[in-house]
Amino acid sequence: MKKDLFKHKPLTAYDAIYEAQKIAYAPLVFQAVRTMRELGILSQLDEHKAGVSANEVAEKLKLSLYAVEILLESGLSCGVVDIDKDELYHLSKTGFYLLHDEMTRNNMDYNHYICYRGMYHLDEACKRGKPAGLRVFGEQWETLYQALPHLPEDIKNSWYAFDHFYSDSAYPVVLPIIFEPGPKTMMDVGANIGKFSILAAKYNPDIHITMVDLPDQLQNAINNVSEANLTERIDSLAMDLLDRTQRFPRGIDAFWLSQFLSCFGKQDIINILQRIASAMGDNTRLYILETCWDRQQHEASAYSLVNTSLYFTAMASGNSRMYHSDVLIKCINAAGLDVGKIHDNIGICHTLFECSKPAA
Numbered sequence: 001m002k003k004d005l006f007k008h009k010p011l012t013a014y015d016a017i018y019e020a021q022k023i024a025y026a027p028l029v030f031q032a033v034r035t036m037r038e039l040g041i042l043s044q045l046d047e048h049k050a051g052v053s054a055n056e057v058a059e060k061l062k063l064s065l066y067a068v069e070i071l072l073e074s075g076l077s078c079g080v081v082d083i084d085k086d087e088l089y090h091l092s093k094t095g096f097y098l099l100h101d102e103m104t105r106n107n108m109d110y111n112h113y114i115c116y117r118g119m120y121h122l123d124e125a126c127k128r129g130k131p132a133g134l135r136v137f138g139e140q141w142e143t144l145y146q147a148l149p150h151l152p153e154d155i156k157n158s159w160y161a162f163d164h165f166y167s168d169s170a171y172p173v174v175l176p177i178i179f180e181p182g183p184k185t186m187m188d189v190g191a192n193i194g195k196f197s198i199l200a201a202k203y204n205p206d207i208h209i210t211m212v213d214l215p216d217q218l219q220n221a222i223n224n225v226s227e228a229n230l231t232e233r234i235d236s237l238a239m240d241l242l243d244r245t246q247r248f249p250r251g252i253d254a255f256w257l258s259q260f261l262s263c264f265g266k267q268d269i270i271n272i273l274q275r276i277a278s279a280m281g282d283n284t285r286l287y288i289l290e291t292c293w294d295r296q297q298h299e300a301s302a303y304s305l306v307n308t309s310l311y312f313t314a315m316a317s318g319n320s321r322m323y324h325s326d327v328l329i330k331c332i333n334a335a336g337l338d339v340g341k342i343h344d345n346i347g348i349c350h351t352l353f354e355c356s357k358p359a360a
């Protein structure tokens with residue numbers, strides 16, 4: 001871990017109490033900024049580079065002056081909006097990124113649609129080791145992954161946009177690494193909607209891929225493979241990998257686990273990897289792509305990752321997280337596998353672990 005990660009400068013008591021208020025009001029400020037983005041207030045400021053009055057914004061957007069003023073004042077307080085001596089409002093640099101940066105938009109939408117309401121139950125989730133916040137989407141689900149295909153479109157779309165934004169940037173970088181040893185068969189474990197499998201099948205015309213996921217999730221993947229005319233080379237296998245009796249078939253050259261192990265607690269990770277290990281031959285490769293918070297180049301990435309762990313706690317599983325790489329490596333070793341090359345800085349924030357059975 002980088003030595004200076006999350007090291008904080010000494011504060012005066014006054015500064016510390018101000019910082020504490022920023023945290024105490026963070027949920028309200030989050031919603032104020034998101035609302036300004038949604039209602040078009042940030043766009044209005046962006047369009048008026050010379051500044052714009054609250055009155056003009058209210059008239060243009062057909063909102064009350066009251067609504068525009070309370071939102072702009074909140075924006076001022078958190079540095080999203082600036083005001084000049086003529087009382088004209090401007091979009092700050094932070095506001096610019098909140099409006100235009102795709103990553104920030106995806107993170108904000110995901111935190112709003114997927115996490116916000118359920119986070120109210122974080123304390124219960126921490127005590128029980130269950131995703132207690134998931135009940136905001138219905139009482140019937142044990143993990144978010146069972147619920148995901150059945151969620152309303154706006155909620156589901158924010159999850160997919162968030163998940164794919166990060167993995168999409170990593171896939172093109174890992175393909176040459178995975179195909180270097182010349183695998184003929186591959187298993188995409190946690191295939192989601194089949195994005196990686198489709199990309200890999202297009203990248204290498206000789207590969208045969210089996211997508212593994214929960215049955216309801218897999219249906220989307222199967223439809224996408226069919227639309228891509230790849231059903232001859234990509235098939236599927238429905239498995240709930242929390243069911244420890246489920247076994248993997250032998251004869252696979254490469255197992256691919258992308259953003260998958262973070263969905264599970266440590267004991268489940270070890271158990272899943274043990275089951276993969278027992279299906280692996282001497283030359284089988286296991287590739288694990290994860291976002292480890294300790295291996296980030298930038299503190300901003302580590303900040304987002306450690307706070308994404310809270311989603312896993314309250315919403316997804318109650319016992320999974322964004323792992324420190326040392327923990328993942330210990331799990332891989334505990335399953336009887338060796339870690340070979342580790343590739344950092346893949347895409348936006350990923351690390352690729354190449355694993356294999358120990359040499360006899």
Ligand SMILES: C[S@@+](CC[C@H](N)C(=O)[O-])C[C@H]1O[C@@H](n2cnc3c(N)ncnc32)[C@H](O)[C@@H]1O
Nearest residue numbers: 145167190192213214217239240241242258259
């Ligand atoms: C975070 S997504 C990652 C998707 C994709 N591999 C990627 O790189 O973006 C995790 C995937 O694992 C699947 N999954 C979660 N729990 C599972 C379980 N118990 N058994 C099988 N698949 C599961 C989810 O349905 C989801 O598609």
